[in-house]
Amino acid sequence: MSAETWAIARFTVLMATLATLLVLPPAIAVGWVLARKAFPGKALFETLVSLPLVLPPVASGLLLLWLFGRRSPVGQALDAAGIEIIFTWKAVVIAMMVISFPLVARSVRAGIEQVDRRYEQIAATLGAGPFRILRTVTLPLAARGIAAGGVLGFSRALGEFGATIMIAGAIPGQTRTLAVGIYTLVEVGREDDAWVLLAISALLAFGAIYLSNRLLDRRGAL
């Protein structure tokens, strides 16, 4: 494995880890709302949350390109503050976050739904307020499902291509992830190197899915 392929692998794992850590808090919040709350427009909310899952990733990428580009209010505000997003590592993280968000939120939702509500009710009779119940009862009991969701989101982020290449490009040493690397290397005829990246991707994906399944399996024994 050359220095270049090693750098690409390390960069991708780093970005995916950061993206997963950043996506977990909002995904847990949304997952909890979907699992425990009823409100008008919930179906619409659920659909919006799932959108990055069903849209082609390049389409999500195009939307992000618009959002962070000079033609949108968000892009202009960032420009004014001197913050660059497009074609930087930040775009890589954002693309990974957006694409993996629905997966993590859904896993969190499933994890929380399997927590018996009666535990939360008993906690209330013991004097705990809603936030304390969430922190000390619901989330600890849903921990495995949430962790499995995090691992799933991480592995999806590792393999993210469509949105990434749209807003981050494929700049060698700066925004070239494993998946984007495979594509560009094949494009320029360096197929042997592309195969090395493929092998690394497969190894990481295998490890992540295996871990996710182990986490979910033992949950059944609780």
Added chain:
Amino acid sequence: MRQDAFTLDVRDEASVEVLGLFGPSGSGKTSLLEAIAGIRTPDRGEIRIGERTLFSSAHRINLPARERRIGYVPQDALLFPHLSARGNIEYGARGGDCGSVANILHLDGLLDRRVTTLSGGEKQRVAIARALMTQPSMLLLDEPLAGVDRDRRDVILPYILRIRRELQVPLIYVTHDRLELASIADRTLVLSDGKIVASEPAASAAALD
């Protein structure tokens, strides 16, 4: 869920009352306890304890469970599986350590064990201790001996009597077993199909069919 109003009178401190709630399965005993604890909202009616109104459909009062100061021990104990016995007991504790309560219920040796390793009777006692640590104004026990082996039941009952004697907490004790009723209740309400059909001193309730 239809609720007919009933009044719980707590007599003077000298004789703390145990109110038995008797009836077959499905007669609404658990639903009634859940309504009192604040876990379940009745369609209509009123729930008052002395001067405090916990629920009133007419006056749109519905005090949330966490403000009711009512200890609830459900039929299957419902201990938090991710906490130890001590963690469970101290969950809602209002000051003071669990020493005296653990002592009354003979839980001293169990405190650091994971609750998943406890027997039915031990879980029940931990659940009772957990509820007592909140210093409740009343304790609701839903068939506390249901999950306990027959031969262990005589061992558990004295603990409940001790609580009544040493901690002076009024109890509502749900059971479908007449013998338990006779051992523990001062007064009994008999439930059938969600309605209260009789209110008796315990002795004659035991003779009911």
